Amino acid sequence: MQNTLKDVSVLMPEGVRAELYDRLDSTNTKARMLAQAGEKGPLWVIAKHQTMGRGRLGRTWVSDAGGNLYASLLFAPKVAARDLSALSFITALAVGDALVAHGVAAEDIACKWPNDVLIGDKKCSGILIESLLGAEGHLDAVVVGVGVNLVAFPAETRFPATSVQDEIGHTPSVEDFLASLAHAFVDQWQHWENFGFGAVAKRWLPLAWNMNKRCKVDMADGFVEGIFVRLGDDGGMVIKLDDGTEKSLYAGDVYPIDV
Numbered sequence: 001m002q003n004t005l006k007d008v009s010v011l012m013p014e015g016v017r018a019e020l021y022d023r024l025d026s027t028n029t030k031a032r033m034l035a036q037a038g039e040k041g042p043l044w045v046i047a048k049h050q051t052m053g054r055g056r057l058g059r060t061w062v063s064d065a066g067g068n069l070y071a072s073l074l075f076a077p078k079v080a081a082r083d084l085s086a087l088s089f090i091t092a093l094a095v096g097d098a099l100v101a102h103g104v105a106a107e108d109i110a111c112k113w114p115n116d117v118l119i120g121d122k123k124c125s126g127i128l129i130e131s132l133l134g135a136e137g138h139l140d141a142v143v144v145g146v147g148v149n150l151v152a153f154p155a156e157t158r159f160p161a162t163s164v165q166d167e168i169g170h171t172p173s174v175e176d177f178l179a180s181l182a183h184a185f186v187d188q189w190q191h192w193e194n195f196g197f198g199a200v201a202k203r204w205l206p207l208a209w210n211m212n213k214r215c216k217v218d219m220a221d222g223f224v225e226g227i228f229v230r231l232g233d234d235g236g237m238v239i240k241l242d243d244g245t246e247k248s249l250y251a252g253d254v255y256p257i258d259v
Contacts, residue, residue, distance in 0.1 A: 008046065011179035013186045018044040018178065025051050027072035028130060028145040034074060035132050035141040041075040046178055067151035068163075069174050073144040073185065081139040085235035086197045087129055088115045089204045090188045091144055095125045096207065097184035098148075102172045104164065110209040113228070113237045113254055117148075118209055122162035124149050144185075150177060159255065201231050210254065215239070217252040224249065225257065 008018040024030050024047040031045045047070045077084075092111045099119065100106050110118040117125035128145035149163040150171045165171040172180075192200050205211070208231070216225045217239070224247065226239035236248035 008044075008175050008178060011175060012044065012182050016042045016044065016182055016186070018046060018182070020046045020175070021048070023047060023049045023051065024070075026145075027070050028128060028143050031072040031074040031143040031145075032130065032132065035143065039074060040141060041073070043074045044071055044178060044182060045074065046071045046174065048174070067171065067174060069146065069148040069150055069177055069181075071146050071178055071181070073146070073182075074141060075144075076141045077139070079139065081131055081133060084129070084131065084139075084142065086192050086200050087142070087144065088127055089200050089235065090192055091115075091127050091129070091146060091185065092117050092125075093200070093203055093207075094181055094184035094188045095127075095146060095148065097188070098177055098180035099124070099164065101180045101184070102164065102177060103168050103170070108167070109207060111204055111207045112209040113231075114235070114251070116159075119162055119164070119167045121209070122160040123157070124153075124162055124164065124167075146181065148177065148181075150174065159253075197233065197235070205231060210256065214257045215254050216257055217249055217254050219249070219252040224252070228254070 008020050012018050027045045027047050027050065034043070050070050092115065095117045096109045096111065099109055104119055108120050110121065112118055112123070115127040116123050125146065125148045130143045131139060132141045132143070134140040149161065151163055151165045153161040153163045211228055214225070214227050216223050217237070224239065226241045226247065228237060229240050229246065230238045232238050232248050236250050238246050238248050240246050
């Protein structure tokens with residue numbers, strides 16, 4: 001059921017709409033359904049509770065009711081699908097900007113490649129990006145799912161987790177945080193449009209978690225270990241292997257070497 005008690009659209013940047021629902025199976029799923037019905041956005045779909053929240057690599061995103069942000073941005077950028085490698089970095093930077101706007105110290109925020117935002121080395125936010133392709137690979141729309149632990153986080157996770165409430169002792173409302181995120185996303189997107197991926201990487205790299213440190217990356221076919229040395233021009237994580245060669249990775253979960 002769509003919640004009409006507060007019109008979150010009035011908090012959005014110009015030309016951006018928002019719909020707040022009490023309960024959805026998944027905001028990404030709802031956004032995809034809207035796109036398939038002809039909706040082009042830009043539209044933020046927000047749920048107070050998700051019954052089938054999804055994370056990267058088919059994982060479940062714990063989505064109990066109670067004040068966390070579960071949101072997806074649907075829009076139809078006039079770019080080729082191959083040029084969307086910057087999107088996860090743009091979104092992570094926008095989440096970081098929104099956290100700072102609501103009281104989190106900038107020096108405590110880190111971006112964990114490719115799609116997570118941390119506070120004090122603990123995961124606070126995850127990002128799930130899905131593209132909808134039309135004929136001949138044409139990009140019809142893109143859905144950017146964002147989950148932010150504002151008031152709670154799952155207790156048993158392989159990588160440590162946290163919430164805004166636990167870190168700074170108070171938390172913004174879902175509507176106010178979403179408004180900050182929406183404005184920050186527009187700013188970061190326009191920066192990319194104007195100056196390209198190199199400019200996005202220049203903003204992201206100082207926040208990169210575990211940069212120039214040894215790590216292991218959990219991939220579909222096993223672990224890769226090495227030192228995270230740089231970000232590739234295509235957004236890949238470049239690590240230096242033990243034999244001195246470099247390898248570019250495009251999907252996986254990064255952990256410190258002792259996990």
